[in-house]
Amino acid sequence: MSTDNFMAENLNQDVIDAAAQSRAWPFEEARKIVKRYEKKGYPDTVMFETGYGPSGLPHIGTFGEVARTTMVRHAFHVLTENKVKTKLLCFSDDMDGLRKVPENVPNRALMETYVGKPLTQVPDPFTKDYPSFGAANNARLRAFLDRFGFNYEFASATDYYTSGRFDETLLKMLANYDKIMAVIIPTLGEERRATYSPFLPISPVSGKVLQVPMIAHDAKKGTITYIEPETGEKIETEITGGKVKCQWKADWAMRWTALGIDYEMAGKDLIDSVALSSKICRILGGTPPEGFNYELFLDDKGQKISKSKGNGLTIDEWLTYAPTSSLGLYMYQKPKTAKRLYFDVIPKAVDEYYSFLSAYPKQSWKDRLNNPVWHMHNGNPPEVDLPVPFAMLLNLVSASNAENADVLWGFISRYAKGATPENQPELDSLVGFAIRYFNDFVKPTKKFRAPDAVERETLEKIDQTLAHLPADADAHTIQNALLDIGRVTERYQDHNKKSPDGGPGVSVSFFQMLYEVLIGQERGPRFGSFIALYGIDETRALIADALAGKLVNE
Structure with a gap:
């Protein structure tokens, strides 16, 4: 690896x-x-x-x-x-x-x-x-x-x-004990200053990693001395061979130095710690790594x-x-x-x-x-061409109440001619993801609302328009037909936008209404694309259910 x-x-x-x-x-x-x-x-x-x-x-x-x-x-x-x-x-x-x-x-x-x-x-x-x-x-x-x-x-x-891979650098740290303490102590609160040491001995009595003050340190012998909390006895221990570990900021600097680390990033909450460890790294004769704080x-x-x-x-x-x-x-x-x-x-x-x-x-x-x-x-992205985006799959699951992939593939194969689970394995995996995501996160929060009088009239116009479109009308054709209805409905006219004929454009509230009334959510991908995938007849049935109040009562 x-x-x-x-x-x-x-x-x-x-x-x-x-x-x-x-x-x-x-x-x-x-x-x-x-x-x-x-x-x-x-x-x-x-x-x-x-x-x-x-x-x-x-x-x-x-x-x-x-x-x-x-x-x-x-x-x-x-x-x-x-x-x-x-x-x-x-x-x-x-x-x-x-x-x-x-x-x-x-x-x-x-x-x-x-x-x-x-x-x-x-x-x-x-x-x-x-x-x-x-x-x-x-x-x-x-x-x-x-x-x-x-x-x-x-x-x-x-x-x-x-x-023993860290022993040499640990001994350098012990030789520079006072310099390292001078860097760290000013950053600590009064209580922590009283107990701080860059070395944390492993207690031979309790087996715990001890945060205790040092009462002596000997660079020549390679030892530190402390009072064992469990027994009160004075213990002198070597700092090599795994008998101590370093407090984490000192440990970070020690590791950078011992291993010659050139790059390491860290979270934004560690900015001060990076600066402190960098100072210790330099004291040990190392060069702090490059990096950034995410x-x-x-x-x-x-x-x-x-x-x-x-x-x-x-x-x-x-x-x-x-x-x-x-x-x-x-x-x-x-x-x-x-x-x-x-x-x-x-x-x-x-x-x-x-x-x-x-x-x-x-x-x-x-x-x-x-x-x-x-x-x-790593410079070699795969070649994948998805005929249906994930958000559209979620809407398809929502509208069709599909509980299995076969039902969804019936819609997909009609929309994307020749597409099958076998020749579209990436899309097939997304179908499974969409069903799970819908059942766990979308379905429990779906909230349909009943259309008001203007919205009912608009939905009826959409139904009539869809009835006159070819069954295989593409997404672009359907989207334009929807936009034509929005442009002539005063509520949905947006005078800050311009339609191709110079008239007002269509407000986003038009499509928001369609999603809230027909799908039970506030937004989604282009509705024309959804209809092309779901089917014109199926969408007309959805409109009929909304006008009859069947969706609200679900």
Whole structure:
């Protein structure tokens, strides 16, 4: 999984030239690494890192950080013409002490007795298939990274500390103990200052990760001395061999230095921590990595998503209702803008992905390298041409009350001649997603309203107009017929718009009315396209039901 050169594409001069000019954010980020080494030359391997705290189940924020870092890594390969080796290290801080029991795990009472102990010493509360809670969550992290085909190398803090891989840098930290304390102490409150140390000893008595003050430190011996909370005795311990771990901000700096990390991004809430860790990294003789601070994901209430709370969406929840590609697009778009990460964002993300994918083959290389799908697919986006968008499928499920894919395919095959589940596997998967999404999120909130007198008259005109159209009328023809009715109905005239004959245009309230009365929702894609898919006769039956009051009473 950690192959140095992971690009599948063959670079040509057009791609190289377009990359040099591209202002897509992954290229802007990759240029920081190019600038970092443009004078002194590149190391054997340029190191990218993402960090993971396995105190809770992996969530979409974790996926987003790996996905975005992978996009920057790919852009870097293009800028350097695929001549520089790279590695993406996904680092798990699984030696961290369990601060509190997450709300979304079983056997919480048992786990309470392990609070304070390293996550790799806490029993697995799930299936008992793993030796620890940390190992169980690490396995989940690797499973979903593998599921999406990320190219990475997994790293465990427990393994790195206990194997001695950090020993040399830990000793540097001990030699610079006073300098590091001088950086950190001013940032702490009075109470925390009294107990702070960059080293957190693992208690030989309780097994807990201790946050205790040091009463002595000896750089020559490589030891620290503290008072054991359980017994009150003075304990001198080596800082090597996994007998201590670092407090997380010091740990971050120590890791950057020891592993030579060149790029790592972090959430906006960690801006101050990045600055502090960067200072410590320099004290240790290292160079802080390049990176940027992305905005946080919010749940449906506007609160930051949290592993321990389990709010927001999980990976599996998103992928129950939409393909992986839609999630990748959501991660690409506006990384420095806070975004709600909840079920209602899924349909738009799906359709936007396929819209970008459809545009890609017709674009110049300049536009392709600004197209999200190029970054999402390492320069090789798939060729997919969907005859029906996802939002339209949702409306089709809503209008037809379809409970299975066969019913929907009856409509689709009539609309898109020759389309079958076999030759349109991508669309077939979307059909399944649409049915699940509709049943879980749209159906429970559907709210039809009865038409008033003007709306009844308008619906009757639409019914009469549809009756005179050919059964196979296309979406454009149907949409224009609807617009003609809207233009002559005073309520729906928009004098700020102009129709082709110079008269007033049609207000959006016209189509909003159609959706509210006939579909039971406020908006949707072009109604002419929906009728072409659903069928003229079927739409007339829907209008008849609305006029008879049958839809309102459902």
